[in-house]
Amino acid sequence: MTVLWKRVVVKLSGEALMGATSHGLDQGTLERIAADLAAGASAGVEIAVVVGGGNFFRGIQGADKGIDRARADSIGMLATVMNALALEHAIEKAGHSARALSAIPMPYVCQPYSRQAALNHLGKGRVTVLAGGTGNPFFTTDTGAVLRAAELSADAVMKATQVDGVYSADPKKDPAAVRYDHLTHDDAISKNLAIMDTAAFALARENHIPIIVFSIAEANAISSALQGKGRSTIVAP
Numbered sequence: 001m002t003v004l005w006k007r008v009v010v011k012l013s014g015e016a017l018m019g020a021t022s023h024g025l026d027q028g029t030l031e032r033i034a035a036d037l038a039a040g041a042s043a044g045v046e047i048a049v050v051v052g053g054g055n056f057f058r059g060i061q062g063a064d065k066g067i068d069r070a071r072a073d074s075i076g077m078l079a080t081v082m083n084a085l086a087l088e089h090a091i092e093k094a095g096h097s098a099r100a101l102s103a104i105p106m107p108y109v110c111q112p113y114s115r116q117a118a119l120n121h122l123g124k125g126r127v128t129v130l131a132g133g134t135g136n137p138f139f140t141t142d143t144g145a146v147l148r149a150a151e152l153s154a155d156a157v158m159k160a161t162q163v164d165g166v167y168s169a170d171p172k173k174d175p176a177a178v179r180y181d182h183l184t185h186d187d188a189i190s191k192n193l194a195i196m197d198t199a200a201f202a203l204a205r206e207n208h209i210p211i212i213v214f215s216i217a218e219a220n221a222i223s224s225a226l227q228g229k230g231r232s233t234i235v236a237p
């Protein structure tokens with residue numbers, strides 16, 4: 001496998017882990033994604049995975065029901081820890097070493113996140129699964145992914161989604177939606193493209209971090225994207 005990048009941050013939403021189910025984790029999907037990540041890491045790419053939590057809980061859902069936003073976001077961040085532990089196990093089961101690190105320190109279940117710890121694991125070839133997003137409420141794991149990419153000097157953020165790139169509108173709802181091959185960060189912000197939040201795009205723009213948006217639905221989606229194969233949208237300066 002000839003890969004384009006030396007070190008990447010893969011962003012996996014909670015939704016990506018629930019497969020065809022409506023909530024929680026789908027074992028088959030978890031195993032498929034874990035094997036894909038293991039293949040990419042075996043090809044020599046240093047992979048940090050930032051996991052979302054939307055398959056269990058998003059802060060905004062709690063806020064809508066009257067929980068104060070900061071507390072609701074804490075619940076959301078805890079949801080990402082569950083996904084990270086499940087993914088860590090699945091990657092190890094797929095035969096590759098993995099370590100979960102949490103931005104919300106929880107030493108009984110995994111190592112607290114620090115830049116040094118993450119770099120150490122990456123340097124040893126371990127798939128490093130980053131839980132807890134940024135560790136702060138009012139952010140998303142998309143912003144967390146770009147933040148970690150900046151901190152860890154990653155070459156790119158690989159944003160796995162349900163569609164094969166960035167569209168002018170939701171292609172599942174609007175048949176006239178146009179797909180982009182390339183965009184600048186400025187385009188993504190000014191066109192208000194909902195694939196990532198503005199904070200994530202702005203941080204990526206400031207730090208010149210390319211974002212590769214691709215579909216996780218295909219077999220071997222991550223290893224293909226690491227080789228520059230398959231359909232994707234490249235958001236780059």
Ligand code: UDP
Pocket residue numbers: 012013014015051052053054055057058059060072073074075076077078079080132133134135136137138139140141142144
């Ligand atoms: N969250 C947070 N700070 C962060 C990252 C996440 O408070 O830095 C909370 C927030 O409530 C968010 C939830 O965790 O809704 C799950 O993350 P996200 O919505 O990004 O997950 P995804 O949509 O990728 O599954």
